[in-house]
Amino acid sequence: MTEANNNKSAQKIGDKMPDGSIYAGISPDTGRPMYAMPKDASFKRGFNDASKYQAAANERKELGHDDWRLASDAEMKAIFNNSAAIGGFDNSGAYPAGWYWTSTKGYNMGEFVKIVRASDGRENDQQDKQRDLSVRLIRS
Secondary structure (H helix, E strand, C coil): CCHHHHHHHCCCCCCECCCCCEEEEECCCCCCEEEECCCCCCCCECHHHHHHHHHHHHHCCHHHCCCCEECCHHHHHHHHHCHHHHCCCCCCCCCCCCEEEEEEECCCCCCCEEEEECCCCCEEEECCCCCCEECCEEEC
């Protein structure tokens, strides 16, 4: 098989998988393929509620899987670089809706969590874990 034929069969960022998830590229953290939920959580959540949402998705085996999680800040930035292909993100840049929770601890390791804005991938530390932000789960 030629290299051109191999490339035709390769997954492309934004491809919908048979389970309904979206191929989101290779994780910069693990080097493994990442798959995103096809859309954000139905409503904005605080950080602790985002963790509960993740646990509930795993308990329900959402889309047939039990390894959903919040992306790291590096993974979320990689996903946002391809947000047009993946789709469904709040790219308004508005605060707080256009910002997404990550799993990465920020300044003061525990009191702050990194958040990333979908419109441009800007990163910030969020101390107020009750702030309702967007949530998109991934698996890899």
